[in-house]
Each structure stands twice: as C-alpha cells, then as structure tokens.
Amino acid sequence: KMASNEGASLGFKIYILLVLTLNATGYILLIRYTRSQAGALYSSTTTVVLTEVSKLLISLLLLVKEHRSVLGMLNDVWNGVFMNPRDTFKMCVPSIIYAIQNNLAFVALSNLDAATYQVSYQMKVITTAMFMVLMLNKSLSKFQWLAILLLFMGVALVQVESATGTKAGEAHYNYPVGLLCIVISCLCSGFAGVYFEKVLKGTSTSLWIRNVQMYMFGIVSGLVAVFSTDSEVILEKGFLHGYNYLVWLVVAMASIGGLYTSVVVKYTDNIIKGFSTAVSIVLAAVGSFLIFQKTFGLLFVMGTGMVICAVYLYSLPKPPPPKPLTQPRET
Numbered sequence: 001k002m003a004s005n006e007g008a009s010l011g012f013k014i015y016i017l018l019v020l021t022l023n024a025t026g027y028i029l030l031i032r033y034t035r036s037q038a039g040a041l042y043s044s045t046t047t048v049v050l051t052e053v054s055k056l057l058i059s060l061l062l063l064v065k066e067h068r069s070v071l072g073m074l075n076d077v078w079n080g081v082f083m084n085p086r087d088t089f090k091m092c093v094p095s096i097i098y099a100i101q102n103n104l105a106f107v108a109l110s111n112l113d114a115a116t117y118q119v120s121y122q123m124k125v126i127t128t129a130m131f132m133v134l135m136l137n138k139s140l141s142k143f144q145w146l147a148i149l150l151l152f153m154g155v156a157l158v159q160v161e162s163a164t165g166t167k168a169g170e171a172h173y174n175y176p177v178g179l180l181c182i183v184i185s186c187l188c189s190g191f192a193g194v195y196f197e198k199v200l201k202g203t204s205t206s207l208w209i210r211n212v213q214m215y216m217f218g219i220v221s222g223l224v225a226v227f228s229t230d231s232e233v234i235l236e237k238g239f240l241h242g243y244n245y246l247v248w249l250v251v252a253m254a255s256i257g258g259l260y261t262s263v264v265v266k267y268t269d270n271i272i273k274g275f276s277t278a279v280s281i282v283l284a285a286v287g288s289f290l291i292f293q294k295t296f297g298l299l300f301v302m303g304t305g306m307v308i309c310a311v312y313l314y315s316l317p318k319p320p321p322p323k324p325l326t327q328p329r330e331t
C-alpha cells in the first residue's frame with residue numbers, strides 16, 4: 001500500500017490547484033465561444049478523442065523522462081499495462097464515465113451560457129462528497145457537510161448578482177437540456193473522480209501508468225461516441241471538419257486540465273479540488289467587481305461571506321473518531 005499524498009509542499013499544491021482552476025475557467029469559456037460561432041461547426045466528439053490521444057502521448061513522454069530512456073518506458077508500460085490485465089481493466093470504468101462527462105460538457109455549453117454552467121457545475125462538490133463517503137469510507141463531520149452546502153449556495157448567490165444584466169435573452173438556449181447535462185456530469189465527475197482516487201491511492205501502480213491505462217480505454221470509449229453520434233457527418237466531411245486554431249486550443253486545454261486533474265488528485269483529494277474551483281469563481285467575481293468599479297450588492301456580499309465561512313468550516317479539525325471496539329489483548 002502506498003501513502004497517499006507524500007512529499008508535496010504547500011506551495012506545489014497551491015500551484016497545481018491554481019493552474020487547474022485557471023485552465024478550467026478558460027476551457028469553459030472557449031467551448032462556449034467555439035460552440036456559438038456561426039459557420040460549419042466541428043464535431044465535438046472528435047475533440048474528446050484527440051484529447052485522450054494527446055494525454056496518452058504526454059503520459060508516455062513523462063515516463064520516458066522518468067526512466068531517462070525509451071526502453072525503460074516501454075518496459076514499464078509492458079509490465080504495468082499489458083502484463084497486468086486485471087489491474088489495467090480497472091480503469092475501464094472511469095474512462096467510460098469520463099468519456100460521457102467530457103462529451104456532455106459540449107452539449108451543455110451549446111445550450112446555456114458559461115456563467116450558468118460554471119455555477120451549476122459546482123454541484124459536483126456535493127456529489128463528490130457523497131461518493132467519497134460511499135466508496136472511500138471517509139466520514140465527513142456535520143460541519144463539513146454544512147460547509148459543502150454553504151459553498152454551493154455562496155457561489156450561486158455571487159454568480160446571480162454578477163450575471164444579472166449580462167445575459168441577453170438568446171434564442172438558441174435550451175436550459176432544461178443544459179441543466180440535465182450538468183446534473184449527469186456532476187454525478188459522473190463525482191463518481192469517476194473518487195473511483196480514480198481510490199484505485200490510485202489503494203494500489204502501488206504509479207500515476208502515469210494509471211493514466212496510460214485510462215487514456216487507452218478513453219480513446220476507445222471516445223471513438224464509440226464519435227461513431228454513434230457523428231458518423232454520418234464525419235464520413236461526409238472528414239474527422240477534422242470545422243477545426244480551426246481555437247478548436248485545437250480546446251484540445252490543448254482539455255489535455256492540460258485532465259493531466260493536472262490527475263496530479264491534483266494524487267497530491268490532494270477530490271473535495272479540495274472542488275473547493276478550489278468554487279473559490280476561484282468567487283475570487284474572479286470579486287476581482288471583476290473591483291476592476292470595473294461596480295458596487296457590491298447585498299447578495300454578492302452574502303455569497304462571498306458564505307464561501308469564506310464554508311472554507312473555514314471545512315478546514316476545522318474533525319473530532320476524534322470513536323474508539324474501535326476491539327481492544328488490544330493484554331495477557
């Protein structure tokens with residue numbers, strides 16, 4: 001068994017969380033932008049596949065770097081992936097769930113605006129906590145549950161106020177469809193994230209071998225999505241129809257975001273990841289209020305206060321767990 005978050009300094013943790021969050025915000029805006037442009041649209045299922053391919057290649061490169069030789073990498077992959085099929089097949093489950101989630105993001109962002117998406121998506125902190133308790137046997141204190149609820153409500157309040165007036169009633173929005181996609185995505189993110197964390201921290205297989213295993217299945221799952229939804233248009237116009245440099249940027253940001261997600265989960269955990277994305281939304285809103293010299297409304301101040309309380313409450317030390325029933329034998 002491996003220790004979970006060995007040897008990472010606080011500075012390093014803050015750095016990876018920061019990159020993750022900044023990248024995720026840019027990613028969401030960029031998807032929204034590329035999906036709302038006029039002209040021939042690209043097939044979003046293909047970007048999901050290309051992302052998995054690029055993450056696989058980067059993981060292999062990192063293994064080359066780690067072993068300082070291509071042969072070392074091949075040896076590691078051969079033993080860790082192909083000679084270890086039972087272990088490898090564990091990654092089938094999260095790869096399928098992530099393929100669904102990554103495709104749904106495009107459907108959701110084709111049907112609603114980026115701000116609504118980002119706030120509703122914070123529900124994933126709640127689904128993640130649920131799966132954490134169910135699958136990792138972690139327990140959360142009452143204060144921590146309260147913190148998670150407060151966090152969600154706080155982000156929502158801040159966003160309600162900063163988003164009012166910025167949305168024109170756009171005709172092609174379909175909120176019910178968008179919100180349904182978000183609910184399913186939150187369940188997927190929570191489940192797959194916790195599953196990945198459990199497998200990663202419960203076995204000795206290294207992070208990059210785990211990623212290689214998952215991205216290999218991810219390519220297959222992604223291709224199933226391509227051919228089940230976009231096969232006609234692709235046969236007619238080609239795999240990369242409608243691609244421009246912004247679509248390639250979507251692929252690049254999705255790859256960076258995915259790889260950083262895996263590193264963040266290794267060194268922290270899924271709930272901390274959720275808190276950091278939520279807090280950044282509020283910081284971004286506060287920043288834009290300050291820069292554009294808007295006045296703070298009551299909802300905004302309340303929301304910000306709730307988020308601050310949430311972070312504080314979540315970080316309070318837990319009361320010690322009850323004593324185990326089995327007493328050490330004394331004879």
Ligand code: NCC
Nearest residue numbers: 020023024027098102105189253254257258259261262277
């Ligand atoms: O939703 P979220 O993450 O939990 O999605 C996790 C993303 O990371 C990829 N992944 C996961 C584990 C692993 N070992 N390798 C991976 O590549 C999955 O394929 C999945 O894409 C978040 O916490 O908010 C976060 O959100 C995503 C993204 O914004 C949303 O899913 C959009 O709907 C971020 N992804 C990107 O910025 C590209 C992620 O960094 C953080």
